[in-house]
Amino acid sequence: MARLTSRNAIIDPDLDRSPVDLAINPAGTWPAGQWIVTSNQTSDSISLVSTESRTVVDEVVCGDHPTDIVFANSGDRFVVTCAWSGELVLYRLESNPRPLDTRESSRPTTSSSQDKNAAATPEIKEVSRIQLGFEPSGVALSPDAMRAYVGLVASGEVVEVDLEENKISRRLDVGHWPKNLTISPDGKRLAVGCSGEGKIAVVDTASFELLYDEPLVGGINLGHMVASRDGSQVYFPWMVYRSNPITIGNIKRGWVLASRVGRVRLDGPAYREAISLDVPELAIGDPYGIAITSDEKQMVVTAGGTHELLFYRLPDLPFIGAGGPGDLIERELQYDRKRFDRIPLGGRPLGIQIAGDDRTAYIANYLNNSVQVVDLVERKLLHEIDLGGSDSMSLARQGMAIFHDATRSLDQWYSCHSCHQQGGSNALPMDTMNDGTELTVKTVLPLFGVEDTKPYTWHGWQQSLDDSIAKSFTSTMIGKPPAASETKAVRAYLASLELPPNPYLGLNGELSESAARGRQVFFSSKAACADCHRGPELTDNEIHDVGLNSKHDFYEGYNTPSLRGTYRKVRWLHSGRAKTLERVITDLHSPEKVNGEAELTEQEAADLIEYLKTL
Incomplete structure (x- = not known):
């Protein structure tokens, strides 16, 4: 039967959970590693899992599309971003009188507070909810947990959130799609993966200024990030597109899409270093999650596309800077199982964390609706903890x-x-x-x-x-x-x-004054945008020649693209040559070039752009 949650909402037990991330509690109020919290994207919930009984002990509705989840160093508080509802939510694990089973109640502890709490099952209690807007995704906490740093994908910003005052304290433009980020152990440096322009942005948290960018040529789909123990560098998986035609030969050589793990210095600008992940004829698809043992002897990476976990011996990995890495995995790694290995997990493994024993890894598996438990020494899947979902x-x-x-x-x-x-x-x-x-x-x-x-x-x-x-x-x-x-x-x-x-619309779908004026421009005969971009999907489903053809194109004219979600794009027109909406409507695809009408005024152009963002 459906269970009543602490936010008085019913969660259908047959609803797929689809966890994208998880976090393990550090030492503090509760014994370290006793609890896992997961962010469940399709059920809009978070689950509390006991690592001892391997069961879900609490689940609450969180917000629309929960994404990233991080524990505070105190061990009893954690934050989660809800991308579609634009929220950052702070929770606390609060003791309640329900006893644990025998296995849990007999767990050894090291303090009187832990002795007290080890005999009870905590429940999730909401502390505060902060509206951020603009699709919050990656989140990191300062060491004292007084501040949270959140990447806003839709606006290209990182915001600093004061968790005592429950408000945004500072904002910083960092670049397109800051989906993932992490903070150095001392809290002084923030690394931000900007997938929309293939770069790592490094931010000074004291001044809240962008220190430098490190570009990843051809970089797309940046995954999770983890800082080294000394805070000198950050590790992350990503994919690289090599701008070559999709042919059998190009694919096999790694010249189309390929997978990498890279590292970037946090203590000063330096060219990125990387290793190639792809094995000939058995490549790695869609790497995403990453974790490193506390002794920094082992690095593990989830590959959602090939449904597996990758193992690497970190200290002697052949990271290469300028001029590298090669197109395929280094042969010295490929045939050395002590340095590189892979095991199947099934489903779609995403977020991963390693327990304090440096032996046990927990993985959020989206398609399996589960948390998977892997032994990093034996390199095998031990258990699968069901979070709920359809049979x-x-x-x-x-x-x-x-x-x-x-x-x-x-x-x-x-x-x-x-x-x-x-x-x-x-x-x-x-x-x-x-x-x-x-x-x-x-x-x-x-x-x-x-x-x-x-x-x-x-x-x-x-x-x-x-x-x-x-x-x-x-x-x-x-x-x-x-x-x-x-x-x-x-x-x-x-x-x-x-x-x-759409985060550029008001709460009730209302337009700003500028966007309202832009709507009039959009439907005017001068701009004539609605001649082609009309109807619910903002397309006339027709082919048009608007003077943008390439001499190499086999076909003439272009299919009118829908304008829905325009604000999410970072390139426009068929060739992607326009990197801003300004260039689209004032130059390459301006009304005077498309329909021969007069040039838009500066104000009309600015208002039209504001309206386009709301579509």
């Missing part, structure tokens, strides 16, 4: 599994998700050869509302979504064609995709 996959969830499965591509280098992050787009124009030509790069079109936005591809030459899906697997991924049932499942998943609530 059978819905058709849409089956499609989700296919969409995130890199093993469906040639030599398992990448998945649909590698390019269509969370159903949207990545940050680089790519040459998928979908139109039959080489070196005619196109930005990746988002998939929201795809059923209603035909024809398909930038040139609109495909009329059937089923055919488009099949061609993606056989041409873009150079894999096996999907069965009819698999295509049906992928369509169901695409139909289930939702755009996040």
Whole structure:
């Protein structure tokens, strides 16, 4: 039966949890490593898991799309970001009189406070809820837990949050899509992974100033981040796009999409160092989570696309700076199981943390609705802790599994998700050869509302979504064609995709004064935006020649793209040559060039941009 949570909301036991991250309690009020909290994205909840009984002991509704979760050093408080509701929520583990089972109550402790709490099961209590807006994602806490640092993906900012005053104290522009971040152990440096422009931004927390950026050439899909024990550098997985046509030879050489782990200095600017992860004919797909043992002898990485956990002996990894790394894993690693190993986990493993024993790793597995327990010494999966969910996959969830499965591509280098992050787009124009030509790069079109936005591809030459899906697997991924049932499942998943609530709209969907004026410009005969961008999906489903053709294009004209979620993009037009909306409407795709009308005034252009962000 459904259980009443501490926020008086019913959580359906058959609702998929889909955990994306987890955190283990440090020593403090409770014995270290006794409790895990998970952020469950599709149930909008957080779960409290006992590591001793391997059961869920509490679960509460948190907010829309919980994402990152971090414990404070005190061990009894933690914070979670809720991306779609734009919130940072602070919780406390509070003792209650419910006894633990025999295994838990007999756990040895080292203090009287721990003796007291070891005999009880805590419950999750909300302390405060702070509205941040703009899709908060990654979060880090200062050592004293007085301040939280949060990346706001939709506005390209990092904010400092005063957890005593429950308000934003400082803001800093860092770059597009600051999805993940971490803080040095001394709290002096903040590393921010900006996936929208492939870079690591390093911030001084005292002055709250950007110290320097470290670019990752061709970098996309930056994963979780972890700082070294001395705070001198930060480690992170990411993918790199090499701007080459998708051919069998290029894929096998690692010249299309490839996986890396990198490290960047936090104590001063220096060129990034990296290692290649991909094994010939058995590559690594969509690396995401990362953790390092406290003695820094072992590093582990989750690979969501290939459903596995990767093991690396950290001290002697061949990190290479300028001129490297190579396209494939170094042979010295590939054949040395003491230095590199991999085990299957199934599902979609994402967030990972290592317990204080430096032997046990806990992994949030999105598709399995579980926390997985791995022995890092034996290198095997020990247990799977069920968080709740349906006993059978819905058709849409089956499609989700296919969409995130890199093993469906040639030599398992990448998945649909590698390019269509969370159903949207990545940050680089790519040459998928979908139109039959080489070196005619196109930005990746988002998939929201795809059923209603035909024809398909930038040139609109495909009329059937089923055919488009099949061609993606056989041409873009150079894999096996999907069965009819698999295509049906992928369509169901695409139909289930939702755009996040637009943070540029008011609480009731109202427009700012500038955006309201911009709406008038949008629908005016002068700008004539609505001539092509109309209807619920803001497209007329037609092909137009607007003077942006490349001489190498096989087809003429372009499919009118939907403008829904425009604020989420970092590149515009088919080639991605426009990196700002200003350049789109005042230069490359300006009204006077498209329809021959007069040039927009500076005010009209500014107002139109504000309106476009609200679509």
